Amino acid sequence: MEGVEAKSSSGYGKPPWIFRGSALYQLHLVKAEKARACIPKEFKLVEAFGYTLGGFFLASYDDSPVGAFDELVVIAGLVWNRPTSCAWATRVYVNNNEACSHGRKDVGLPSQVARFSKTISAVSRQSRGWNGFSNMVQIGSEFRSPNDHLNVQVTEIKSLDAADPCHISLTSAAC
Incomplete structure (x- = not known):
């Protein structure tokens, strides 16, 4: 069988x-x-x-x-x-x-x-994160140019008054 x-x-x-x-x-x-x-x-x-x-x-x-x-x-x-x-x-x-x-x-x-909200915006070259660390982070094709900044906001969907459990802000590697 x-x-x-x-x-x-x-x-x-x-x-x-x-x-x-x-x-x-x-x-x-x-x-x-x-x-x-x-x-x-x-x-x-x-x-x-x-x-x-x-x-x-x-x-x-x-x-x-x-x-x-x-x-x-x-x-x-x-x-x-x-x-x-x-x-x-x-x-x-x-x-x-x-x-x-x-x-x-x-x-x-x-x-x-959850609801994921992503925004990509350009940042100036002088805008460096903590000791420049955040500028070393890259996420594949998410960034359009070396000076892009990615914001990701995650909101759990439980009720109409749901709170945002997480907000992540990343800057791509500077050239």
Whole structure:
């Protein structure tokens, strides 16, 4: 008897799933005590000197099993998951209902639907971020010229009075 291929959330099918687009992964040191509050007790936090590695992952997919969409993943820290460690996502925001459903049902992510607002504007060459660091960041084809500035605002869609959980501001590399 031949088995029927089980299909996951609509559009995704079986892995491997292929996503094409651009992304930024920003790492931050997070106090272990703060990260532990976001991670289930059964997982061991990977830490050193009272800190773990957290941050965020911001992606703009041009192509995926469900088409184009944006994603913001907030990472509390690293957890030990034999035989290696992995990042623990405490928040996942996407602007696609199918991607949200797939994240929840098939991957076990705390996905929420959100509105992503992106604006690109030119900035002067003298406008440098903290010690020029923000000028070293690039996100693939998101920037039109070396002096472009990208603002991304993410608003969780829960109610009419939803608050903006995240605002990201980036400047491309200066030539």
